[in-house]
Amino acid sequence: MGKIKNTTLRILITFVSLIFSTTTLSARTIEVGEGKAFSTITEAISVAKPHDVVCIYGKKIYKERLTINKPITLKGVETPIIDGGQKGDVIKVNADNVVIEGLQVQNSARSSEVDYCGVHVKDAHSVVVRNCIFRKNQFSVMYQNCKNGLVANNNISSDITYNPIMGNAVHCWKSDNMHITGNKIGHNRDGIYLEFVNNSHIAHNSVSGCARYGLHFMFSHFNVYNGNHFFHNQAGVAVMFAHHVEMINNTFEFNRGTSSYGLLIKELQYSTIKWNRFLNNTVGLLIDGGSDLNVHHNTIKNNGWGMRLISASTNDTIYHNNFLGNTFDMTTNVSYNRNTVDGNYWDKYEGYDLNKDGYGDVPFHPLSLFSMLAEQNENVLFFFFYKNQTQ
Incomplete structure (x- = not known):
């Protein structure tokens, strides 16, 4: 009889543990904006757990520089603006499985010595940047030493015309299995720049008005480029x-x-x-x-x-x-x-x-x-x- 009770108790403990485990793993939505739980994005990110969604409401300008070091989704509703104030990278991503979508990202710092970015992803895999607007950045989106990245359906251009500090719209270095698709890219130095990027797919992008190449890639193998439109770029496309x-x-x-x-x-x-x-x-x-x-x-x-x-x-x-x-x-x-x-x-x-x-x-x-x-x-x-x- 005692053995039966002990067995029943163990089953009950296991069941309760599973309930709490499931609750912990389920994603929460953390809201930012007027009348919401948080007034700044930085605060919301600090309390977010892995796989939570930080949802930013309203067409408001948030003068913040963000660092994401956990697997979360940063989602804008009505395209809120993240403004870096020209003081560094606007958004840094140092974690896997991050999604950034629905935001306008602008005003990274500008320098002839440091490559500052709107979104800078480093040493991470499966990071998604989609449905965003990028303006007034030196480099808009940069991936360094990454895998399985997705850059999709973004609208990207810059107002920088001074050549020593003019950067690229989408810049990938030493990365594998990248997917760059459906982006509309305007004035930058190069529209899409790839170096040491392999096994990747670049498709259905529209690139025009670049001061150098619409697409420029070097030392990048086993890649497919299809359905892209490159027009009115100063030097065309270079492979x-x-x-x-x-x-x-x-x-x-x-x-x-x-x-x-x-x-x-x-x-x-x-x-x-x-x-x-x-x-x-x-x-x-x-x-x-x-x-x-x-x-x-x-x-x-x-x-x-x-x-x-x-x-x-x-x-x-x-x-x-x-x-x-x-x-x-x-x-x-x-x-x-x-x-x-x-x-x-x-x-x-x-x-x-x-x-x-x-x-x-x-x-x-x-x-x-x-x-x-x-x-x-x-x-x-x-x-x-x-x-x-x-x-």
């Missing part, structure tokens, strides 16, 4: 020192200037560039040091130079692309290279197709003598423009 990259269904347009490109490739290997649109750029696509690239089913239209293929590029396959309305469809700086150019459509082709198989019977040579001279010495372009103006 450098990478391998196993897929660039699919992106649009590069209206990137114009003496050093502007729709897409600049420098030392890229084993990668695919397909179904993209290169429109109205000074240079649609420049490949310098591309090796074992598949470039196919792209539309290259109304550019000054459609494609520039520099001598260091080898074993590239360029096929089934449409070249339309470019001043020069293709140029190179050597008389021979080890690349395959086949099955493309050239609107300047004047040959014939007697067997009606859709392919010209006479090979087309896109490299004109004048384009070769221009590749060696750009000053000869004066004669090209003079000739067109006098016709």
Whole structure:
């Protein structure tokens, strides 16, 4: 009989323990704002337990700098403003599993020696920044040494024009499995900057008005970039020192200037560039040091130079692309290279197709003598423009 009572008591204790354990693990909502439990976000974060939601109400300006060192959600209702007063990072995240959403984050510090941020995530995984507005920050969102981060559906731009302190909109360094998607990015130095970032997906972003590159990545491998729109950026998009990259269904347009490109490739290997649109750029696509690239089913239209293929590029396959309305469809700086150019459509082709198989019977040579001279010495372009103006 005693054994039965002891067993019953143990079961009761276990049941009560489970109840308290469940209560402890359940997330609470901690409210900040006029008439709410807390008047400052800092106070609310200090009492929050892991997995709690700190909910900030009202379109109010909170002049606070925040540090998040526990897994919580920081959520704004009616887009409250967190203003750092130009005194450092506005929000620092030093914990895993943090969510920041629905806020306007502005006025980080500005320095030519320190990279200050609107949101600065360091040494953390699974941190989400979504549905936020970023204004007047040096760097808007920065991830350093992170994994499984998500930057989604944010509106990002900066008013900084002084080059030594101008930062990037989304900046990732030494991170893996990042997802940057659906963001609208305006004026910054670079729109999206990635360095030592692998196995990541950058999709459906709109990037314009950047003082340098809309997208700039180096030493970043096994990444996919699809459905992005890069336009009216000072230098276009730059891909450098990478391998196993897929660039699919992106649009590069209206990137114009003496050093502007729709897409600049420098030392890229084993990668695919397909179904993209290169429109109205000074240079649609420049490949310098591309090796074992598949470039196919792209539309290259109304550019000054459609494609520039520099001598260091080898074993590239360029096929089934449409070249339309470019001043020069293709140029190179050597008389021979080890690349395959086949099955493309050239609107300047004047040959014939007697067997009606859709392919010209006479090979087309896109490299004109004048384009070769221009590749060696750009000053000869004066004669090209003079000739067109006098016709």
